Amino acid sequence: MSTLAGKQTRALTVCVTIAVLIAVLAILGMTVGAVTLSIGQVLDGIGGGKNAFIVMQYRAPRVAVSILAGASFGLAGVFLQGALRNPLASPDVVGITKCAGLGAFLAGMMAPPAWAIWAIPAGVVSGAILGAALLLLIGRTFGGGIAALALVGVALGMLAQALIQYVMVIFPTRADQSMVWLAGSVYGSSMTDVLVLGLWLFACLPLVLFAAARLDASGFGDETLVSLGMPPARLRGGLIVVSVLLCAGAVASVGSMGFLGLLAPHAARLLVGPRAxxxxxxxxxxxxxxxxxxxxxxxxxxxxxxxxxxxxxAVIGGPYLIFLLIKETGRHE
Structure with missing residues (x-):
C-alpha cells in the first residue's frame, strides 16, 4: 500500500512540476516578439493593461495552441504505442501525421483560397482517417500483428511523403505557402484556432478517458486479452482511432510536428512509470x-x-529516435 501511495505521490509531484514549467514557458513566450515585453508588462497585459492587445490577441493564442497541440501529440503517441506495443511507435513514425499532412497539402493546393480555412482541416482529418484505415486494413492482411502494423505504418508514411514531394515538384509556385505549415509552426495562431482546437479536444475527451481505462490491458498478449473477453483487434483498433483523432486536431492547428508523439510518452514513462x-x-x-x-x-x-x-x-527528436533504436537493438541481441 505504501508503495502504491508513493507512486501516486511521485506522479502527482511530476505533473505539478511539469505544469509549473509550462506556465513559466508560457509567460516567457509572451515576452518575445516584434516588441519585446518584460514579464511585468506581460502580466499587466494579461490583467487588461496597455499591452493587453498584443498579449491577448497575438501572443497568448500562440502559447495556448502550443500547449493544446502538444498535449494532443503526447496523448496520440501514448495511445499508439499502447496499441502497437512498440516503444518506437508514434503518429509520425507510423505515417499517420504524414498522411494527415498529405490530406491538408492536397486540400490547400486544390481548394480556392477563400475555402482554405475549412478545406485544410477537412483535408487533415480525411488524410489521417484514410491513413489509419489503410494501416488497419493492410496490417490485417498481413495477420494484424504488432510488427505488421508498425511496418505498414512506416511504408504509408514514406508513400505520403513521396506524394507530397511529387506534388511540390509539379506545382512549385503553389507549394511555397505550404512549406512552413508542413514543417510545423504555431506562427499566426489566433483565438479562433484556440477555440476550435479546444472544442475538438473537449469532444475527444470521452474517447480519451475510455482509451485510458483500457491502455494497461493493451500490454497483454492476444491470448490473454481473449481470455479476459477483450477482442485484441477491437482494443488496438480503438486505441489507434483515438490516436488518429487527437493527431488530426493537432496537425490541423500547427502542421506536421515530428517526434513529439515519440518524445513525450518516453519522457513521461521514465518519470512516472507505465501505469496508464x-x-x-x-x-x-x-x-x-x-x-x-x-x-x-x-x-x-x-x-x-x-x-x-x-x-x-525534429532536431531533438531525430537523434533521440536513433538512441532508442540502438537501445532496442541492444536489448534484443
Missing part, C-alpha cells in the same frame, strides 16, 4: 511542455527571424 493512470496525464503535459519549449527556442535562436517549432522538435 499516471502515464496518460503526464504524457499530455510533457507534450505541451515540449512544443512550448520548441516554439520558444525557435523564436530565440534566430532573432529577429523564427525557426518553425517542428524543425526544432
Amino acid at each position: 493512470r499516471h502515464l496518460v496525464p503526464s504524457s499530455a503535459l510533457m507534450g505541451a511542455l515540449a512544443l512550448s519549449a520548441a516554439d520558444l527556442a525557435g523564436r530565440l535562436v534566430a532573432l529577429p527571424n523564427e525557426i518553425p517549432a517542428g524543425i526544432v522538435a
Whole structure:
C-alpha cells in the first residue's frame, strides 16, 4: 500500500512540476516578439493593461495552441504505442501525421483560397482517417500483428511523403505557402484556432478517458486479452482511432510536428512509470511542455527571424529516435 501511495505521490509531484514549467514557458513566450515585453508588462497585459492587445490577441493564442497541440501529440503517441506495443511507435513514425499532412497539402493546393480555412482541416482529418484505415486494413492482411502494423505504418508514411514531394515538384509556385505549415509552426495562431482546437479536444475527451481505462490491458498478449473477453483487434483498433483523432486536431492547428508523439510518452514513462493512470496525464503535459519549449527556442535562436517549432522538435527528436533504436537493438541481441 505504501508503495502504491508513493507512486501516486511521485506522479502527482511530476505533473505539478511539469505544469509549473509550462506556465513559466508560457509567460516567457509572451515576452518575445516584434516588441519585446518584460514579464511585468506581460502580466499587466494579461490583467487588461496597455499591452493587453498584443498579449491577448497575438501572443497568448500562440502559447495556448502550443500547449493544446502538444498535449494532443503526447496523448496520440501514448495511445499508439499502447496499441502497437512498440516503444518506437508514434503518429509520425507510423505515417499517420504524414498522411494527415498529405490530406491538408492536397486540400490547400486544390481548394480556392477563400475555402482554405475549412478545406485544410477537412483535408487533415480525411488524410489521417484514410491513413489509419489503410494501416488497419493492410496490417490485417498481413495477420494484424504488432510488427505488421508498425511496418505498414512506416511504408504509408514514406508513400505520403513521396506524394507530397511529387506534388511540390509539379506545382512549385503553389507549394511555397505550404512549406512552413508542413514543417510545423504555431506562427499566426489566433483565438479562433484556440477555440476550435479546444472544442475538438473537449469532444475527444470521452474517447480519451475510455482509451485510458483500457491502455494497461493493451500490454497483454492476444491470448490473454481473449481470455479476459477483450477482442485484441477491437482494443488496438480503438486505441489507434483515438490516436488518429487527437493527431488530426493537432496537425490541423500547427502542421506536421515530428517526434513529439515519440518524445513525450518516453519522457513521461521514465518519470512516472507505465501505469496508464499516471502515464496518460503526464504524457499530455510533457507534450505541451515540449512544443512550448520548441516554439520558444525557435523564436530565440534566430532573432529577429523564427525557426518553425517542428524543425526544432525534429532536431531533438531525430537523434533521440536513433538512441532508442540502438537501445532496442541492444536489448534484443
